[in-house]
Amino acid sequence: MSFDMEPWEADAACVGQDPDVFFTGSDEKAAVAVCASCPVRAECLALALRKGFEFGVFGGYTATQRKTMRRKKGASAYV
Ligand code: SF4
Structure with missing residues (x-):
């Protein structure tokens, strides 16, 4: 899993927000x-699906929702 910054991340709506809300699942509704x-929601979701992030909310989807997406389409669809 890579945490390198993407160019679009500076425009993310979660900049300055409590990261625990997004990464620990402590309040998924608030994160969603x-x-x-977020103006970069599509890019964020694409990254999370491509990298297979297993935790947290990315692109407005929970880890469980993204896992279902990858299972339905096949992980190779997001490479
Ligand atoms: S879509 Fe991604 S970048 Fe935008 S607020 Fe949500 S987690 Fe942050």
Whole structure:
């Protein structure tokens, strides 16, 4: 898993937010609500699906939701 910064991350709606909300699953509804207005949501979701991030909320989707997406399409669809 890579945590290198992507160029679009500076525009993310979660910049300055409590990272625990996004990465620990402590409040998935709050994280998803922030993502809903994020201008780089599509890029974020694509990255999370491509990298197979197993935890947290990315692109407005929980880890469980992303796992289902990858299973339905096949992980190779996101490479
Ligand atoms: S979609 Fe959500 S997690 Fe991804 S960059 Fe935007 S606010 Fe952050």
